[in-house]
Amino acid sequence: MKDYEEFQHFLKGGSIPKTNNEKLKRSENEDFVSAYTKLISQSQNETVPEFDAFEKVNQKRKTVWFYKLIPYAAVFTLLLIVTSIWFFNLKRNDNSLTEKQQILETRQNIEFALLHFSKELNTCIAKFEDAKKMHQPFTEMTLLKNYEVDFNNPMKNLKIN
């Protein structure tokens, strides 16, 4: 009777009654309690498969670390860009200065060459005029072509686009 009450109490949510496993004749209720107790102990003794509970935490940590790094990388890149632009401008200013110098030099060379050419031309015209005044024949005048022109013209080595 006591066992029955105990079992009914168990079925209503009470504590699990203790069973006597050594009894030869056991009731259905006791068999159930015994099987249920064994099931509980089996489940409690079952080994939990090995796994890393922190796997996702570690993944998250890595992501957080990565996102924390982004502002530093952005600042570094910005600095790099600013420095590059500064150096580029510096070089461009240098280049424009060189170009100006070259143009000035070319202009001076052209002026010098023109002066030289005009001198040569004046000499040639003067000789031609003299020959004309002396009524020299045309054939004589062709001798003018023997006039030695100073070919050391600084223009000849000058590259003009």
Added chain:
Amino acid sequence: MTNTEFEQFIEKNKDRMYRFAFSILRNHEDAKDAVQEVVLELWKKKMRLDKSKNVDSFCMTAIKNYSLDLLRKKKLENRFITNLNKGNTENQNFENIDLISKLKNELKNLTDQQRMALELKDFQGYKYEEISEILQCSVNAIRANVSRGRKRLYEIFREELK
């Protein structure tokens, strides 16, 4: 809660969390996933976890909520049904398996609420008040679920003995 305290707490309780998740989901991968997700959520809130409060109950409630959410998803529901059928098939195919294994199989056929209540009460040894806190139900409701679950198992057991 500091990092070290949090890690120690999880290492100490992860098996218990896994068992509870497994009792709901009945799938190793899902149970493992549930534990990892809950640990991640707790890690985010670790600074706000107050040691004076019942962190253990908080963890188990989180496991319950996450596992039930998973179950609600259609895909997992399908898998759940497949697992159930698999369990039934096993039961039909192996008529001679011992009573304990039969009880174990029948445990799977209980409702979620009954199974969770039995798992926490009988298999994990929580008190009714603690289970009430974890499952966010009244003590009477938990007691009723434990009682119904045990009665259901007893009925099946009796039928098996006949």
